[in-house]
Amino acid sequence: MHGFNIAQLLVDGVVAGSMYALMASGISLIWGTMRMLNFAHGEFYMIGGYTLFFALVALKVHPVIAVGLGLLMTFILGVVVERLIMRWLLLRAEWEMPTLVATLGLSVFMQNFALRTFGAGDLGLPYVVPGVFRVAGVVLPGQRIAIVLVAIVAFAAVWSILRYTKFGIAIRATSQDRDTAVLMGIDFPKVYMLTFGISVALAALAATMLAPIYSVNPWMGQRPMLKAFIVVVFGGLGSLEGAVLGGMALGIIESVGVAVVSSEWQDVIAFAILILVLWIRPQGLFGAKES
Amino acid sequence: MKLKSALIQITIATVLAALVPLVIHSEYALHVAVLALIFAVLAASWNLVSGYGGMFTFGHQAFFGLGAYVSALLAMHLGISTYLSIMIGTVFAMVAGVVICLPVLRLRGAPYIAIATLAFAEIVKLIADNLTSLTHGESGLAGIPPLSPIGAMTFSIADSRPYYYCALVLLAVTMVLVAAVLASPIGLAFGAIRDSQDAAESIGVDVTKYKVLLFMLSSALAGMAGGLFAHYVTVLTPSSILGIDVMVQIIAMALIGGLGTLFGPVVGAIILTVGLELLRSLGDYQLMLYGALLVIIIIVLPRGLSSLPMLIASAATKQPSLRGESWKHPIKQREP
């Protein structure tokens, strides 16, 4: 045909979508639990990327350990940031605007800190998972297969934590009705801290998977974060299922969209749809839950 | 603030500022001063929607950039007077303000408004990036004509002085306009909407009408500042005037001076532009400082420098904090 292979486009869309979903689910989890929007989410993603890079290149550790280090590093940083910055703001009567401003400031700070420390250059990484598979004309590099698998495992893990563990119950209870959760003896500041840590670690996971494909630089988190915003608005802020569905939808639409609209205009359309969705359904496309 | 005293203060400040070029002869220092004045207009215009209107937008750079690009392109391609092109750019920005205002009107909750306005600004930036035949994308639009001469006063890149006065006039006009609007019934409506939208509606304020008006006014002023900026620096790139960094600067300036105060954003713009220029040795650490400042201000001084005297006074008299409010476990209604 025109050189487009629909199956290939769909597969590419799922790969990209699973990463959008990882980013978006973190933003959504933070929103759902703490009622704040994290504008610095992309920078935690970046931290994950740099940690992976240095673990692989400087420490020369095994890729799995490197990914683990990336998650751990970001989790710890997230917990510290929540404890030192967000805690004070979230306990104020007026917290919406201050938390937005603080995360925005944090984002700019972290980005430029990385720029000063690591330089503006793109740091390339070898694929963690080598090899290319071909199935029925669809090209599948091992790294991309790994991405989808990791995303599935990550979602299963997060879902199970939320569903089955005591901490998961505490998160869900806090997000649905914080004031009542307090009456159960749930320590919501602790819930906030760990939720923030886990959420930004999810972003770092996405980064460690994508870094070999897109390279590491101080701005690497910006696009994924803006994309994740689109996803959470589509899926409804605070909904994990919405984040997954929205992420997949955006990935596939973008991938297939290349056949229709040239790639540089895709984001324009995506953002325009985002505004339109907010206009028509302020609670998001799938987010009918919050009345 | 009473209009009269506000006008007197604006006049005094303007006169004093007009004397600055007589004292400072360094071209470089004047250049910084011009930027400070332009950013002051920008911060003051954002303060209108956010500080006085209570709608925390994250896409104000879009109006600034629109005003700049439209005016620059018109002046370059049609050869019209730069003042006319700035006016047209201003109208463009104003129309854009109305367009983005419409979805924002339906949104309650700062995060939604932030996302919507940020998405809008990203659209404008992407358009500027992608319309390379017109804007040359990220390589930048160069060769923008300087401001057209006014009588004997001519403008060139080499001399910042005329621009200084031009920017000062724009700032003075902005301040007078803002002060006059705030002192009028419209200002009361704005205040009512900011403090309680429900109550404002319940006493007959047409909330939609005044929010649109606020957006129009604010985006028009930002567009005008953008136009002046374009014909001053004569080079535009999408990331330099349409990036999120610009928004961060605007927010930092307005916050450090004090949101919702008349002079706060202007003072903030001057402090940050000049102050960070003085710390030039820090070089590229500027943006890092902006980021850190935002975080620190919002935690320590959420009402900006303007609240500092009050804070000191209350600390000196050791006013007891509200009793019975447990800061450890505050129970508040937090519905989005």
Added chain:
Amino acid sequence: MAALLQLKEVTKAFGSLRVLDALDLEVDKGEIRGLIGPNGAGKTTLFNVIAGALRGDHGVITLDGSEITHFGSANRCRRGLARTFQVPKLFVGMTVLENAEVAALFGNPGHQSRSEAVARARWALNLAGIGELAGAKASVLTTGQRKMLELARAIATGAKLLLLDEVMAGLNPTELQHACDSLRALQTTGFTILMVEHVMQALMSLSHRVSVLFSGKIIMTDVPERVACDPRVIEAYLGKARGVA
């Protein structure tokens, strides 16, 4: 006497819960009408539907003979219906006088000068008994003063009908006395008042008639003495003893 406010079969449901169930209500010109009912009876919803903060699903609301069912709250206010909020929603960035001034400027459909608005605002503050606070910041007021400022703001709109949502809750005895005096003065000035109140002594002594709202309907409207003795009302409030029913 003609009805100033009339509700016909007004219904409002949240999901499957019918909070207002084909409710009828008439408030006559110049009266003080009390509205009582146990917790959860739907008083706040009824107030919001009358004021226009919520739209009813069904039914017709008329004010002074003209239908206002589909108007927003700003429009209803300009037609002569003003409300207070249970938890005062003041414009805390403004002075007391400015709070009332906004109401005078925007609540009134006719064009008026700034000085007229200020004069009307002062008049309203005096009626509510807080004239001497005109220059104070609204943010420093006590609970009682906040309630009275809400009242003054409603008065300043030039409304004919005032919907008062628990203006007396949280007042100390002196403030309570002042509030009662203010309301009586308002009634003699020609205002019509519909009030929800949990301070029963005040409500019973002020109201000409009292309507009882129970499970989404007005179950009776009568003079206070008879309402307080009515077995249906006592049952609605104190509950029914088992086996009696």
Added chain:
Amino acid sequence: MALLELTGVEAGYAGVQVLWGVDLELREREIVALLGANGAGKTTVLRTISGIVKPWRGGISLQEQHLDGLSPREIVSRGVIHVPEGRHVFPRMSVVDNLRAGAYTERAWSHQRETLEDVYGLFPRLYERRSQFAGTLSGGEQQMLAIGRGLMARPKCLMIDEPSLGLAPKLVDAVLDLVIRIRDLGCTVLLVEQNAQRALEVAERAYVMEHGRILFAGASAAVAGDPAIRQAYLGL
């Protein structure tokens, strides 16, 4: 011996005083009703006991140990549980997860299986609906769930705020019968009720509040016959 004791408690919100010296005493294994009109301060009493509102003055003690000043979490772990007005179940969590959330403290979590069985024994209906979202339950079922969730913490003292609010008369009976059964299991119950007649039928003693003060206290029969209660509700 007194299980829970309040002496001269004053409290309020953001500088507005609501409680003006409340004395109250609960003994082991009894049901006490706290009555009064809307806005009398009943809910604030419960919120002060559960630590959400810090008392300005006065003392609260559980078995002669101070409760005032402790965080809500510590108060819950000592066995004083507040079932809030309006039920406040977690709507998008299953019934069983709601119940498990109630067993959040260490002690209760380790016993959750047994407690869960006890609660299902008390509320067979909840067992039938255990995997349903709590938001899909009827009002009566939600009230049962809210109480059951409170029981999951294995309370010494259960404070139930307006359990009959918005329920049909038959359900009110069912809920109040349950209160008796809960007491019989060895739990002390503080019952805040709008439905005074009904509350007085199940309670041994009652306190009547007005304007943030205890107006009257005594055995249920005495309170029921006292004109003060009608005055507190209807202002006559």
